[in-house]
Amino acid sequence: MTALPMAVPAPGLPARVRIHEVGPRDGLQNEKTAVPTEVKAEFIERLADAGLTTVEATSFVHPKWVPQLADAERLFPLVRGLPGVRLPVLVPNQRGLDRALDLGATRVAVFASATESFAKANLNRTLDEALAVFEPVVARARAADVHVRGYLSMCFGDPWEGAVPVHQVVRVCTALRDMGCDELSLGDTIGVATPGHVQALLSALNEAGVPTDVLGVHFHDTYGQALANTLAALQHGVSTVDASAGGLGGCPYARSATGNLATEDLVWMLQGLGIDTGVDLARLTATSVWMAGQLGRPSPSRTVKALSHQEQ
Template sequence: MTQGPPKGLPMTVRAKGLPSRVRIHEVGPRDGLQNESAVVPAEVKAEFIHRLADAGLSTVEATSFVHPKWVPQLADAEELYPRLADLTGVRLPVLVPNERGLDRALALGARDVAVFASATESFAKANLNRTVDESLAMFEPVVARARDAGARVRGYLSMCFGDPWEGPVPPAQVVRVCRALTDLGCDELSLGDTIGVATPGQVAGLLTALGAEGIGPERLAVHFHDTYGQALANTFAALQHGVSTVDASAGGLGGCPFAKSATGNLATEDLVWMLHGLGIETGADLGRLTATSVWMAERLGRPSPSRTVRALSHKE
């Protein structure tokens, strides 16, 4: 009789042509909590981040230095970030919308920052009150100064596959903005399916178009929302094209406060279940991740939307 895997672990069947290791870029404490109606206390956020690091995640996006008026849920960035000083060996990226945000982040010792651009004019206007080109011009001194300070810079690009106002987004439009962010000096680009409408064929098409422009998978990350249940399928398509950095949110927290049709991010636990089943290393402990998301869900007063969290935390 064939022995199955231990309870709580997937059967491992390796697939050819996939990365041997994936770096999970955990976005729950920032992208996840920014969309919560209630403000989570800084001490709870700090414990959340510590628990995620203890579960083996090497990159945990901590907060955003955006003006408190726009995202009040993250208004405590100056209070939170010093609480993470003991997390040596863990990357703690922060979002910086402009030079003022960068100043605040650098003053606290942040050396891993991100800017947030849009592939579409409609979302650039809704999110930044600027055109795409105006927003890129705003980011130019931010990226330059961050790099001069020795910081690593990630460029988020939202609405890469569909936009609630403009509909499907042509790959050439995304490639143009990706090229601009690369030319500004971004070390990594995160391709966002902000409203969760992408399908695997779209993902493959965009990655092929970017490769033809000289922007290969080693510089790319993917950031999928699960509105139509396609996030894991889209991730698998990206893995087939060599992408080895995947954004995910513990417990499936998050959406986007400026795109009301956006639902939760790909759940970190769902991603880890798939990756471990494919024999891909992540460094993550699925049991500890699940326990962390259950803990956070209790503090938010509602169950986690992650199917893996629900399956593994189910009491028989």
């Protein structure tokens, strides 16, 4: 039997957290070896079966830029009928949006940057040029009654610019909200955030008119701070947290990055706090062990390691 933490609720935290699972897209996108489409589809199905209600399926980016996700047109029809599961997809531009809409996507995401340096490195545009590209994409998606998430990378630190001023992040967040994004995900892309910084940014966003209920957080664990930062966000009232099954993925611009916050590690903490996620930890762990086998290496998630060791 899989061990579970003793639930000891802490005051002032959300009763339920929606986990935005990014493993199939963000987790796999930098894998060097091509993962078969059927394996990706089974991964998404297993994640849904474990109780995850939001699973980011793929990205409709040009195959030249992200070869691992070149099969988006083949993958999405295999999973779009999963009952009760939101399947957002990343769209970089109008062409990507066209491809997604043609396949019946009802939730899309755009990927912006809080810094000029990362916008140039990742999007090959200035920050304002990138926002100008997203504006018609968001407007058209909203006109089609499609939910739009705005990812914002480098919210806490940038490998070229260092610490990112809070007011700079607030400016880009408000621009994304003004153009029509329904939800914003605050990304600690190189994992340098600390809890006080997290709460300062969330407070500044509230003061600028961005409500907490449209905000999600996306932490990387480079310096072991992802769970501490998540707890700080929960204490502020955030109830949407991004995570990647088994800790898959990372940032190619940060050599020391250990990857995304592992969904299992997040679920363990949330269950210990008495917060409902709807996720079956045993099934989720089994899914990550299975996926690690497909990739030929063990999962970096501490919870996956601990629970799978207990099962042996």
